[in-house]
Amino acid sequence: QLQLHESGPGLVKPSETLSLTCTVSGDSMTNSLNYWAWIRQPPGKGLEWIGSMYYTGSTYYNSSLKSRVFMSVDTSKRQVSLSLSSMTAADTAVYYCARHFIAAALDSWGQGTLVTVSS
């Protein structure tokens, strides 16, 4: 059974870069069907797709965040990483990693990690 676990700092200062890691277990990261996504939910708001990546390194980002987002994968560590630069209070959210197939629904989710942006 696929399991996803997000980890990272719960508190980030304004203007700093957020770094989160999603550790994957229960399925191969190099399974050709799998894409790995990051989604976030600000307090009291809806879900927002941040981006997705394939194990080969191909990345697909939300156009509204593209200038600040970077995703990477380390298949040997079974990890997908998210970096989001120039953090502001508007980036305060629960950040989830999830799995999907190409052009398909997000069928497995991590438990999420709350990131607060504050000085």
Added chain:
Amino acid sequence: EAVLTQSPATLSVSPGESSTLSCRASQSINSNLAWYQHKPGQSPRLLFSAASARATGVPARFRASGSGTEFTLTISSLQSEDVAVYYCQHYNDWPPLTFGGGTKVEIK
């Protein structure tokens, strides 16, 4: 890319009653739509993909239908554990993955 509009924003339903949630796309997304249930403190759970294909373990009281621009999620005989925010999401022109604004279902 298509924008999804969900209605109503909040639905107050008595236990045992049926509820209907709507998701409307600004342009045709064929059947490339998913529904999620998001309970407080939990991660979202996939309920349906391909507009009407029930995910594993989803109770039969949940039913989804639609294609093109109009989609519906119906919960028959609402139970207390169904209190959640329900999101639709499409992948018709992926990337991106686009979510609707959500419908909050509460017990009356």
